[in-house]
Amino acid sequence: MAIIRVLKYDGPPDILVWKYPHQELGTWTQLIVNESQEAILFKGGQALDLFGPGRHTLSTENIPVLSSIVNIPFGGKSPFTAEVWYINKLRSMDIKWGTSAPIQLQEPKYQLMMSIRAFGQLAVEIADSRMFMTRLIGTLPVFNQDALYNYFRGILMMNIKELISSYLVHKKISVLDIHAYISDISRHIEERVAPAFADSGLRLVNLNFESINLPDNDPTTKRLKEALTKKAEMEILGFNYQQARAFDTLEQAARNEGTQSTFMNAGIGLGLGSGLGAAVGSVMPQLGSQLQAAxxxxxxxxxxxxxxxxxxxxxxxxxxxxxxxxxxxEQQILCQSCGKPVLPGTKFCAHCGDPYHPCPVCKADNLPDAEVCSKCGADLGKTCKQCGTTVSKDVKFCPECGTSMILTCGQCKHEVKPGQKFCFECGHKLL
Structure with a gap:
């Protein structure tokens, strides 16, 4: 094949890297490089020289290393074979990318293992032609556009799974709210991935997420969405819905023949309201009047x-x-903390959560450290703070667990009385 005298770019206008199809060159061959291009001469996998825009003669004067590689006397003329690669410096390659498999991560808000998928687009351009060509010539077995696309995607996908997971976990963002943070996630990952592209002589122009979503067939996703839908419905309907449902249930029971006697014999009339929770507890006064009338x-x-x-x-x-x-x-029992009715048989007020300390005689609620009932004056004894056993007020140690029943100052350990706010010995404030 004839020696090429003039060598110039003859590839497609929108290509990033193009290899000249012939290798028969000579020391008199003219290499033409257009504006916004660079050309690299390769011989035996080694980059000989980098040429910028202009007209260049491939002589030993311009390429001194050429004489040692192809055994050409300095200043001599001789044919030789070499590869010429053109690099488009202005062309940026737009690449579609996506996760090949869903990313498994622990959802930070609901603490569930969930799967997410992501896809988008990135654009790169060549910043260092020699570094780029040296890295890729030794990396890619087949050097074509598909290989370049796969190479660029590989750089991104090596990092993106870890970066998405860490961002969501550290920021405590729910995967269901992730669409509101797509721009922030794009910038975060672009900053973290850019150095990996720079190591290959590339500049990451931009990185965009088109979507981050949950697979529709994921069972965890389905259950979470169903639960959140039910929660939203309850919040929209409000607490009145709970009251209505509880009242309807118990009112229906009251209308059945023999219901009242059944409740009395089973001992669950008021306990049923307690079991249904605070919602039912709030309607029990109304229900009591209904049951009485019915x-x-x-x-x-x-x-x-x-x-x-x-x-x-x-x-x-x-x-x-x-x-x-x-x-x-029966007369209603009122909580000493919030003043609302307390259901008999319960241990805590359904309205404020304050512990119920009943009088053994009149069942009135009293303060935890009260020695006598505030309503009927009955002796309440003392309650062991360790095991909860009620003992006589003159007992100094709990007969069940042996815990001391004497109240002492936390500062000087001097004995104090219930309801006392300051220690008489040291003045320490008592809790």
């Missing part, structure tokens, strides 16, 4: 049948009903 009757002690209130004998078995009249309604 339950104006007498229950036979023998056959448990329900009779009208004006009956003196059971309509089913004839037993006397005189002693089965409805007892007077």
């Amino acid at each position: 339950g104006a009757h007498r229950v036979c002690p023998q056959c448990k049948d329900v009779n009208p209130a004006d009956f003196n004998f059971c309509k089913s078995c004839g037993s006397s009903l005189k002693e089965t009249a409805q007892p007077p309604q």
